[in-house]
Amino acid sequence: MRTIDPLHVQLLRTLRDEGAVSRAELGDRLQMPRPRLLAELERLVNLGYVAEAGLAASRGGRRSTLVELSPHLRFAAVDLGASSIDVEVVNGRLEPVAAYTEPADIRSGPKVTLQRVNELLHKARVDGAYERLDAIGIGVPGPVSFRDGVPVSPPIMPGWDRFPVRELLTREHGCPAVVDNDVNIMAIGERHGGVAHSVDDFLFIKIGTGIGCGIYLNGEVYRGTDGCAGDIGHIQVDPNGPMCSCGNLGCLEAVFSGAALARAATAAARAEVSPALVERLAARGAVTALDVAQGAVEGDVTCIQLIRDGGRRVGSVLAGLVSFTNPSMIVIGGGLAQLGHILLAEIRSVVYRRSLPLATGNLPVVLSELGPRAGVAGAAVLASDLAFGEAA
Amino acid sequence: MRTIDPLHVQLLRTLRDEGAVSRAELGDRLQMPRPRLLAELERLVNLGYVAEAGLAASRGGRRSTLVELSPHLRFAAVDLGASSIDVEVVNGRLEPVAAYTEPADIRSGPKVTLQRVNELLHKARVDGAYERLDAIGIGVPGPVSFRDGVPVSPPIMPGWDRFPVRELLTREHGCPAVVDNDVNIMAIGERHGGVAHSVDDFLFIKIGTGIGCGIYLNGEVYRGTDGCAGDIGHIQVDPNGPMCSCGNLGCLEAVFSGAALARAATAAARAEVSPALVERLAARGAVTALDVAQGAVEGDVTCIQLIRDGGRRVGSVLAGLVSFTNPSMIVIGGGLAQLGHILLAEIRSVVYRRSLPLATGNLPVVLSELGPRAGVAGAAVLASDLAFGEAA
Structure with a gap:
């Protein structure tokens, strides 16, 4: 196997994340001796990865030349x-x-x-x-x-x-x-371009059709022995809950996810307990998680309650995961993140109440910035x- | 900060874990050029870390000399x-x-x-x-x-x-x-000298006075942002359970730990439902988790049931952590590991039933080898x- 020099990868990542940089600054940043840096840049120019980008602003003395990633990448x-x-x-x-x-x-x-x-x-x-x-x-x-x-x-x-x-x-x-x-x-x-920018230890919770968790530990994604780490949708939250597609009872995903919320919303509309959902069911013959979000924005009590119940379920699982991993941040994303601040408030409330104070003292629970x-x-x-x- | 050369640490670890090794074998093992190895060994001899240990068995040609860690370390x-x-x-x-x-x-x-x-x-x-x-x-x-x-x-x-x-x-x-x-x-x-020898991803569950978890990921201990990763004793397992020392209801530790088991055993002895525990309470005025273990060995049904109930609780938390981390092994240690195979069987049963098949396909759940x-x-x-x- 070929050994990859992490410094070379770092050089290309710097150009990716910061754009055109002068040779002098690159040398400082990577603490690479100038002859080695120039040789390396020449190699990357020949490979078609790096291109010249004109002269840098003067730092006194001879002006350094800028390099950037090839515009053809x-x-x-x-x-x-x-x-x-x-x-x-x-x-x-x-x-x-x-x-x-x-x-x-x-x-x-x-x-x-x-x-x-x-x-x-x-x-x-x-x-x-x-x-x-x-x-x-x-x-x-x-x-x-x-x-x-x-x-x-x-x-x-x-x-x-x-x-x-x-x-x-x-x-x-x-x-x-x-x-x-x-x-x-x-x-x-x-982590690269959103709310978790440069955070080394965080959990990304996706709540959509299903529920899953991306795990960043020590600045790297943790994938587990078989690549299925983070599969939190099948953690049991209610031993007497509904049957899940996996065959077990009361999995988080069976209790709260896009599909589960649509089912609960349909039942609420049929039972005529929610004016907002009744109206939408009548208009379109079906209701979805998005209808619940819109109903909640309009102040429909049943919709708000459905979201709160879900937030409580997600929060109870997250509280355990916070005690277990002691992360620096929790990011909530996926389609149901559209349920927004009612969901977030409920998740926060359960996590802050149930996890160790030491682990939650500085723990932001925030919505994904990049969304879809x-x-x-x-x-x-x-x-x-x-x-x-x-x-x- | 001084940079530590991982190869040097590896050299000393090899001598620690394998004893006297010939210079030739060390060179092969560490893929270190001979002149560099000899210089490094001389430095470590001078520092008092490494000592000569005679001649190695012949590999043909000149016999290599053995080195070992200093007997004074x-x-x-x-x-x-x-x-x-x-x-x-x-x-x-x-x-x-x-x-x-x-x-x-x-x-x-x-x-x-x-x-x-x-x-x-x-x-x-x-x-x-x-x-x-x-x-x-x-x-x-x-x-x-x-x-x-x-x-x-x-x-x-x-x-x-x-x-x-x-x-x-x-x-x-x-x-x-x-x-x-x-x-x-x-x-x-x-991991160094026990059942998890060389396993890179595993959870060590200590069940003693309290309950905690050591987390090995990618061959390193994971400690979390504040050093409190693995604090699983306060994960809620029963919203209607007893109050925990942390102030929340139904934490794992409040439901099953050395202290919780002693309380449950005392209650069982007082209620006279367990001949084994009644006898021990009468003899010594108190019963402990160890009495439950001994009662179970003698076939006392209440003792067995207490251990099974506890195993079920631990198993339900572990099932979630297995879905979350997808480890290669789970090791059960701490004082209550003395409860032995009844406990282990119950934990296994819940974990295998509740976690994803992909994550449990090759997942050993075993007792600590090193014990106390x-x-x-x-x-x-x-x-x-x-x-x-x-x-x-």
């Missing part, structure tokens, strides 16, 4: 959800140059789904977003063997078990690819890190 | 429990050359407790166990700032908050010292690592 970022495909093509600084979002059913299997991903990427090329891709990052809604680049026993992804996702994308686009769990890429996105873009943002970070590692 | 390992002091002095290979165990009350405060630790260590010197100590490792029953070497807001240790434990020991014995949480040192001990020695064993590992880092 392109990464693809893909976020596969249970019912959606998000694709972005980004430049070296991870700014989107093309973006596509469309509904899709992950249960249609890997061939159909990845075929559509490939079509979207080829469309982006035809539209002029890139000539060639330097790396692809993709997130899928289930456990992943990060090393092998394949999903592993994903419960809601029939046909995907050990499907060679990485290999297929690499072959199709002629560049390296990296596969991760969808909640992990959201956590990575939020968190996943592709993180996939882009993974893709660039992969490419930088290959160049280093 | 001595580390002190201290495990402070809620109600006990364990002290060992060990040699470079971490073999005990002196050991003391005595009852003590951590609530008598840091001055009294550490005074006693110092007396025991001085006694060991007078007894000939060492001339000078090279490092001290100590574990305390509460959260610790590992960086600062002080306890932080420890709930059951009045007077210890931010007490300069490391500084006091360093000053008294003229050597570096390292302070950690008692469950962490047990986990470290079990786990703590001092881990403190000795920490002390030696500290000394090796200073030498490297």
Whole structure:
């Protein structure tokens, strides 16, 4: 195996995250002797990773020249959800140059789904977003063997078990690819460019169709022995609760998630206890979690109560995880984060009451900043890190 | 800050864990060029860390010479429990050359407790166990700032908050010292010389007076932002359960721990539902967790049921932590591990039923191998690592 020099990766990451930097400043920042830095930059220019960017402002004496990532670098970022495909093509600084979002059913299997991903990427090329891709990052809604680049026993992804996702994308686009769990890429996105910027130990809780947790420890994503760390949706919160899709009773996900909330809202509308939900059921024949959010904004008591109940359930699980991991921050994201501050207030209340004071003394519990873009943002970070590692 | 060369630490660890090794084999093992290895060994011989140990068996050609850790190296390992002091002095290979165990009350405060630790260590010197100590490792029953070497807001240790434990020991014995949480040192001990040998991701569950968890991730102890990671004793397992010392209802520790089990056993004896416990209460005026263990061995149904109930509670918390961290192994230790296989069977049953199949497919749930020695064993590992880092 080739050894990757972390300093070289650091150099490319600095240019990614800060844009054009003078050679002098880069040398200071990386504490790299000037001859070595110049040799390394020359190598990266020849490889097509780095480009000249003019003269820096004077620091006295001879003016240093600026370098930046090549304007031709392109990464693809893909976020596969249970019912959606998000694709972005980004430049070296991870700014989107093309973006596509469309509904899709992950249960249609890997061939159909990845075929559509490939079509979207080829469309982006035809539209002029890139000539060639330097790396692809993709997130899928289930456990992943990060090393092998394949999903592993994903419960809601029939046909995907050990499907060679990485290999297929690499072959199709002629560049390296990296596969991760969808909640992990959201956590990575939020740490790179969101509310958890530079926070080394935090939990990213995704509340959407299902519930999952991305775990950052010591500045790295923790994925567990089999790639299924963070699967908190099946922690039992009520031994007498409803049956979950996994076959157990009262899992968090069975009690509170997009699907569970839609069920509870439908029942409330049918029982005519919520004017807001009754109206929406009559108008459209179905109610969703979003209807509950809107009802709550209008002050509908039942909607507010449904959100509070859910927040309490999530909070009770989080309280235990806070005692266990003693993180620096908790970020709430995913579709149900739209339930907003009522949800957040209830989660906070339970976590602060139930966890150790030492662990919650300075513990912010906050909403995701990147929202629905968190996943592709993180996939882009993974893709660039992969490419930088290959160049280093 | 001085940079520690990990290869040098690795060299000393190899001699610690494997004894006398030939120069040739060391070079192979560490993939260190021979001139550099010889220079490094000479430096470590001069520093008093390494000694010659004769000639190795022939590998053809000139016979390589053996080196080993200096026979004069001595580390002190201290495990402070809620109600006990364990002290060992060990040699470079971490073999005990002196050991003391005595009852003590951590609530008598840091001055009294550490005074006693110092007396025991001085006694060991007078007894000939060492001339000078090279490092001290100590574990305390509460959260610790590992960086600062002080306890932080420890709930059951009045007077210890931010007490300069490391500084006091360093000053008294003229050597570096390292302070950690008692469950962490047990986990470290079990990984170095016990059932979790070389396992990179595991949870060590201590069930004793209280309940805590040592967390190994990626081969390192994870301590959390404030040093209180693994504090699982206060995870709520029953919203209608008894009040805990922390003020919340139904914490795991309030429902099942040494103290909780003694209370439940006393109640069972008074209610005369358990012949084994009635007999012991009459004989000694009190019953303990150990009486429950012995009653269970004798087949007393109430004792067995008490252990099963406790195992179920611990198992329900562990099931969630398994889904969350996806570890490779769970080790059960601490005083109540004496409850043995009934406890283990119940914990296993709940964990295997409640966690994701992917996470439990290859998950051993096993008893600690080192038992009451786990703590001092881990403190000795920490002390030696500290000394090796200073030498490297």
